[in-house]
Amino acid sequence: MDKGSWRHILLLSLTLNVGLLSRVIYYERVNLSSLGTERENQRFQKFCFEENTRERKMGGGGGKDQDAHVSKSSPPTWTTRTEPEDGEHTVINLDHGDPTMFERFWQKMGDKCEIVIPGWQSMSYFSDVRNLCWFLEPEFAKQITRLHKLVGNAITEDRHIVVGTGSTQLFQAALYALSPPDASEPMSVVSAVPYYSSYPSVTNYLKSGLYKWAGDASSFNSDEPFIELVTSPNNPDGFMRLPVVNRSGGMVVHDLAYYWPMYTAITSPADHDIMLFTVSKSTGHAGIRIGWALVKDKEVAKKMTEFIVLNTIGVSKDSQLRAAKILGAVSDSCHHLGNPDDDESLFEYGRHLMAERWKRLRSAVKQSRLFSLPDFPSEFCNYVGGITETQPAFAWLKCEGGIEDCESFLRGHKILTRSGKHSGASTKYVRVSMLDRHETFDLFIERLSSIR
Numbered sequence: 001m002d003k004g005s006w007r008h009i010l011l012l013s014l015t016l017n018v019g020l021l022s023r024v025i026y027y028e029r030v031n032l033s034s035l036g037t038e039r040e041n042q043r044f045q046k047f048c049f050e051e052n053t054r055e056r057k058m059g060g061g062g063g064k065d066q067d068a069h070v071s072k073s074s075p076p077t078w079t080t081r082t083e084p085e086d087g088e089h090t091v092i093n094l095d096h097g098d099p100t101m102f103e104r105f106w107q108k109m110g111d112k113c114e115i116v117i118p119g120w121q122s123m124s125y126f127s128d129v130r131n132l133c134w135f136l137e138p139e140f141a142k143q144i145t146r147l148h149k150l151v152g153n154a155i156t157e158d159r160h161i162v163v164g165t166g167s168t169q170l171f172q173a174a175l176y177a178l179s180p181p182d183a184s185e186p187m188s189v190v191s192a193v194p195y196y197s198s199y200p201s202v203t204n205y206l207k208s209g210l211y212k213w214a215g216d217a218s219s220f221n222s223d224e225p226f227i228e229l230v231t232s233p234n235n236p237d238g239f240m241r242l243p244v245v246n247r248s249g250g251m252v253v254h255d256l257a258y259y260w261p262m263y264t265a266i267t268s269p270a271d272h273d274i275m276l277f278t279v280s281k282s283t284g285h286a287g288i289r290i291g292w293a294l295v296k297d298k299e300v301a302k303k304m305t306e307f308i309v310l311n312t313i314g315v316s317k318d319s320q321l322r323a324a325k326i327l328g329a330v331s332d333s334c335h336h337l338g339n340p341d342d343d344e345s346l347f348e349y350g351r352h353l354m355a356e357r358w359k360r361l362r363s364a365v366k367q368s369r370l371f372s373l374p375d376f377p378s379e380f381c382n383y384v385g386g387i388t389e390t391q392p393a394f395a396w397l398k399c400e401g402g403i404e405d406c407e408s409f410l411r412g413h414k415i416l417t418r419s420g421k422h423s424g425a426s427t428k429y430v431r432v433s434m435l436d437r438h439e440t441f442d443l444f445i446e447r448l449s450s451i452r
């Protein structure tokens with residue numbers, strides 16, 4: 001065993017001891033079986049990911065806003081499943097980006113992604129002690145590289161792969177790795193408005209001495225070093241992005257959660273120092289909580305790994321094995337491999353469905369005259385081999401005319417969306433998920449079209 005491996009083991013045993021002494025177990029009652037109806041939802045506490053949670057009162061605005069990543073409050077009156085029989089009374093929840101749209105594709109794939117994990121497997125903390133990220137499953141690493149090569153959306157050569165419990169954990173690992181441990185002031189973390197609404201709360205919730213949220217990158221003018229978060233395509237508005245802080249002394253984290261062919265043209269392989277990806281938005285498997293980082297610098301990758309060791313002592317092997325199987329199936333389904341059936345390819349399925357949804361949304365918006373949507377350029381996609389449309393995972397919807405608070409306005413029509421204010425933008429805007437189940441999306445279009 002080399003010196004590096006011994007260091008990993010030492011770090012792990014240290015973490016285990018600290019972990020045993022200091023672990024605080026936090027329970028929230030999540031009654032999954034009752035995720036069915038609105039009324040039932042009011043009865044239990046919720047665990048809320050990717051959310052700026054809000055207590056809402058339906059039908060008249062005036063909800064109490066509370067920016068928090070994890071909510072301990074009673075859940076608002078929303079439901080993840082809409083019930084068609086409720087018709088016009090159904091609350092349509094498009095506030096979060098739960099990618100349930102992909103369920104039908106995976107149902108059609110049948111047992112292609114089934115795995116059996118015997119009781120004796122996945123028992124050790126370690127996956128590969130020779131790897132810098134020693135809890136990374138080799139098969140998962142192999143499938144990540146294979147898929148990026150097939151899609152052409154990121155350079156994987158000479159990169160370290162760090163696996164995380166979702167890219168949410170990796171984003172925090174990157175902040176930890178890039179912030180000097182002994183600086184007198186926490187490092188500023190910025191992102192251009194409109195930014196992903198979780199960035200401020202995830203950056204600040206521990207009141208870290210290492211880094212702090214410093215708001216809009218476009219107006220950042222301090223001389224201090226900084227970290228800029230660049231989400232491309234962007235959540236919430238769908239545009240491709242570059243860093244905007246125009247000076248040296250900054251470090252950039254590229255969040256490429258949506259740089260996949262169903263959302264945008266793949267124009268070149270991304271080649272940045274730190275690139276974050278997630279199965280949540282690439283395959284739709286948000287629930288298995290797996291993300292990965294492609295990291296150029298060895299020391300940064302080591303520090304990110306250290307963060308994950310201190311935070312969760314690695315990442316679920318079961319989830320990694322499942323993610324490996326799923327990415328493998330996606331690669332097998334790529335039309336580049338000569339697969340003639342479009343519906344068998346995740347990216348073709350996703351592209352067609354998103355195109356149809358955007359067409360229907362644009363038509364409803366045009367009819368209503370109360371709303372507007374951004375226009376996107378069409379570009380040549382290397383993966384598809386032709387010009388493709390941009391069809392983002394979220395619609396950045398603007399209320400026109402005298403409507404100042406678009407979120408409240410839509411809430412009055414029982415459509416839950418996320419106000420632009422959580423992205424640092426105007427309340428005239430809302431973010432609407434385009435990734436929900438078919439029935440929810442159909443109901444949304446119907447409801448939106450009826451608003452006059």
Ligand SMILES: Cc1ncc(COP(=O)(O)O)c(C=O)c1O
Pocket residue numbers: 050097165166167168169196231235255257277278279280286289290291
């Ligand atoms: C830009 C962006 N990054 C990261 C995430 C979170 O990904 P994960 O589910 O892997 O934590 C999301 C989820 O909506 C996102 O939109």
